[in-house]
Amino acid sequence: MPKVHINGTEIEVDKGTTILRAAAEAGFDVPHFCYHPALSIPANCRMCLVEIEGQPKLQPGCYTQVNEGMSVKTDSERVVKARKAVLEFILLNHPVDCPICDQAGECKLQDYYVDYDAQESRQRTEKQNKIKAYPLGPEVVYDGERCILCTRCIRFCEEVTQSNELTIVERGDRAEIRTFPGRELDNAYSMCVVDLCPVGALTSRDFRFKCRVWLLTSTDSVCTGCSTGCSIHLDHFRNTIQRYRPRYNPRINEYWMCDKGRLSYKEAITDRATGISVNGAEVNWYAATEAVAPKLIKAIDEHGAESVALIITPQATVEDLHVAKKFATDVLGTDQFYMGGRAPGDSDSFLIRADKNPNTSGIAHVFGSIAALNPFRALVEAMEAGKVKVVYMMGAETPCDAEMRARFVAALEKVDVFVYQSPHLGELSEKANFVLPACSHAEKEGTFINFAGVRQTIHQAYPPHGSALPDWQIFMRVAKAMKKPMSYTFLTEIRKEAFAPKPVIEPAATQPAPSAE
Amino acid sequence: MGQDIYKEIDQDIHTDPMILQMGPSHPATHGTVRFTLTLDGETVVKCETEVGYLHRGFEKEAENSTWTQVFPYTDRLNYVSPLLNNFGYALAVEKLLEIEVPERCNYIRTIMGEISRLSDHLTCIGAGALELGAMTAFLYAIEGRELVWDLIEEVTGARLTVSYGRIGGVKDDLTPDFAEHWKATRERLIEIHGITDKLLTRNRIFLDRMEGTGVITPEAAVSYGFTGVTLRSAGVGYDVRKDHPYFCYDRVDFDVPVGEHGDNFDRYLVRMAEVLQSIRIIDQCLAQMKPGPVNSDDPRVVLPEKAKVYNTIESMIQHFKIIFEGVQVPPGEVYSYTEGGNGELGFYIVSNGTGKPWKIHVRAPSFIVMGGIHKLFEGSLLADIIPTFDTVNMIGGECDR
Secondary structure (H helix, E strand, O other): OOEEEEOOEEEEOOOOOEHHHHHHHHOOOOOOOOOOOOOOOOOOOOOOEEEEOOOOOOEEOOOOEOOOOOEEEOOOHHHHHHHHHHHHHHHHOOOOOHHHOOOOOOOHHHHHHHHHHOOOOOOOOOOOOOOOOEEOOOOEEEOOOOOOOOOHHHHHHHHHOOOOOEEEEOOHHHOEEEEOOOOOOOOOOOOHHHHHOOOOOEEEOOOOOOOOHHHOEEEEEEOOOOOOOOEEEEEEEOOEEEEEEEOOEOOOOEOOOOHHHHOOHHHHHOOEOOOEEEOOEEEOHHHHHHHHHHHHHHHHHHHOHHHEEEEEOOOOOHHHHHHHHHHHHHHHOOOOEEEOOOOOOOOOOOOOOOOOOOOHHHHHHHHOOHHHOEOHHHHHHHHHOOOOOEEEEEOOOOOOOHHHHHHHHHHHHHOOEEEEEEOEOOOHHHHOOEEEEEOOHHHOOEEEEOOOOOEEEEOOOOOOOOOOEOHHHHHHHHHHHOOOOOOOOOHHHHHHHHOOOOOOOOOOOOOOOOOOO | OHHHHHHHHHHHOOOOOEEEEEOOOOOOOOOOOEEEEEEEOOEEEEEEEEOOOOOOOHHHHHHOOOOOOHHHHHHOOOOOOHHHHHHHHHHHHHHHHOOOOOHHHHHHHHHHHHHHHHHHHHHHHHHHHHHOOOHHHHHHHHHHHHHHHHHHHHHHOOOOOOOOEEOOEEOOOOOOOHHHHHHHHHHHHHHHHHHHHHHHHOOHHHHHHHOOOOOOOHHHHHHOOOOHHHHHOOOOOOOHHHHOOOOOOOOOOOOOOOOOOOOHHHHHHHHHHHHHHHHHHHHHHHHHOOOOOOEOOOOOOOOOOHHHHHHOHHHHHHHHHHHHOOOOOOOEEEEEEEEOOOOEEEEEEEEOOOOOOOEEEEEOHHHHHHHHHHHHHOOOEHHHHHHHHHHOOOOHHHHHO
16 A cells, blocks of 8 residues: 655555545545546646656646555645646637537536636637537537547546447548448437537437536436436426436446436426326315215125226335335225336346336335236236226336337226326326326435345435426325325325335245236 | 793793604604714713614625626615715625736726715715705705716716626726816816805804714724714814725725814814815826726636626626626635715625625725714703714615615
């Protein structure tokens, strides 16, 4: 463990640690553009130059490893002068784009200029012109003039996705980032280069000119696109999601997330169910739950509890699922749970998983196992056979192909009552007798458990749209109308109960579990 | 014999104290303040003051604005002398930033501040006379104020809500012919001062209403924390400009007029004398000041020129950062005080090192005076409240913030 002095502070670090990291541990920021902790180190931006005692030239802090007894200065006069020179060179051909640049406000170049340079331009010649608004791929746009050629994007495509789309063409002040001939930046993680880009050279086509970043508020959340459950910053403005950004989580997604997941915020905000309706008439929560309750009671009384089918969605949080289970067993007295949620899709070996629901493991946690839920196919068959009188559905999605969905929609004609509790309207809301608007994940607190069992909390970003309520509160309202009230006041109570250590049950004799769809 | 008759009648009169609500929208309680008066006949026995009717949440608003965005809010503190508030706030932030402003900027701040003080005092004298029925004196004083405002408009572009101060300087230099215009205005101001003096100072009616009313002893004034004219009229010669000089006040020669009795008439006299002193200060500053920059050269604080912003990326970034993230003021706290129109105007500021103030508290001189105003009212007649309330010159925007 070598001991080093950084600006006079002695610190002991692991062998092989770079000066930049050692300085960060000692509490000194070394500015850098090209260095990224998850990528290889080219040391090409020269922003992180530091002075090492006994060495005549300044050394890049991101690349140089510490030695025993090394004495480093990160803010000596020479270093400050070198930084100013580096920034002056970088800004030499940089366009006056801040007012029209999406990066403005979260731009490293702006931050470092104010922190380390802050001198006026000395340029007396024309700036070099390069390509503007050049689409590198379906999701990413390139601006050659803003580019500082740090090569983070190139290294990302080489090392992380290993798809090798990008390279530098030309040289000197004409150098630009391009795709190889005949290629497009179209890998499944292409938008990560937008986050990586320290300046505004690479911008997301989705987010371009949509919202200025200083207006955004960021809430810690989880991507609901698949069962990986990437940690995200949910950036929102005026009560709607503007974009997702990956949030560093070494246990799940590190710095990355896939494009599909990143754009899945659109699903969350389109076609939102905001009004409560009973057979098409808009009512308030009290009227709706008072109307639902007798229908449910009547069906249970006349046809038995098995005639009520509850579709449980793995899009819901653990807390919602816990209350849903309690609602079914204690209030309805049924154990006819059916699996809802999205149908499986494509997968890869990195982050994208076939199970497109963020909380399938949450169902396993709450219900004991996935197998505790009957497959969706079984529900459709039961409905077609006329055994189901009431369908109480959480969520808008069905875990099946188009043919099965068509059968499901057709079979809905045969049931007496269809209660549709979902954040989205969709075609099913037209069939529904009761539309109960639920919160999207951006509007509520909760917990998701990803495929590997990592538990993550989502936070409320903005108040619910319209009359929407979290699922657990809707269940409580219906239960109260059925004169079997549940007694939760805060989400934390449910969370405590849902994650209470379970009594150990001896495994029952091996019985073939019904296969989950 | 007659005496005895009156005595009996007086004894028969039922004299329970009467509660009278004065304000908050009484014509004489300009600035919306409410006095709950307990009257014994026409004598004020007790006065309970209630302020806050003009509360705008200045201090809270400031927490959600960048340091620079606070300036327009300070305009609306003492809205008769907005420049003094601008400069007082700017000085406080500059103390936190530990930056110096250029020489010329200090002179400009002194000059424009004193011009603002002229407007404040002229308004107070004129409105005070008006409330006692002297319409003529009011018109002359307001003519003087209009001339002063013409000058302010010429320099700042606005007459009332000027927003002329900036952190590290001022919005712009004085206009090239400012000195010339000042010369003309100055002559007329001295004329107006003379006319007002003739109309009021030896006016029997005015004297009867002003002399010996609204009296405060020096001890009481000090213990209540009074500052400004209200304190000086009682004979205590405390003036921030003299005792803790800032801007260019240590480089100019001026007197601090003080009264003797602490009554309304002395407050009137002190204001009249201060008008002349302000004119003196401006004259000296204009003679002393030299051309030069009006803004600090610290690029982290002062906005670059527009031409550079539009044409170079360096200045563009600088402009962008200052506008959108605000001037980055290092963490710390400061109490900075200047002589406002009505006394010591203090800004207590806490910074947490971001572009927005963490907390701003304004020590508004009017607010402090409202804390002890009952001392000036109690024991005197109901009618005396009118001149007394005027000469302490309570400004709602500043008092209630």
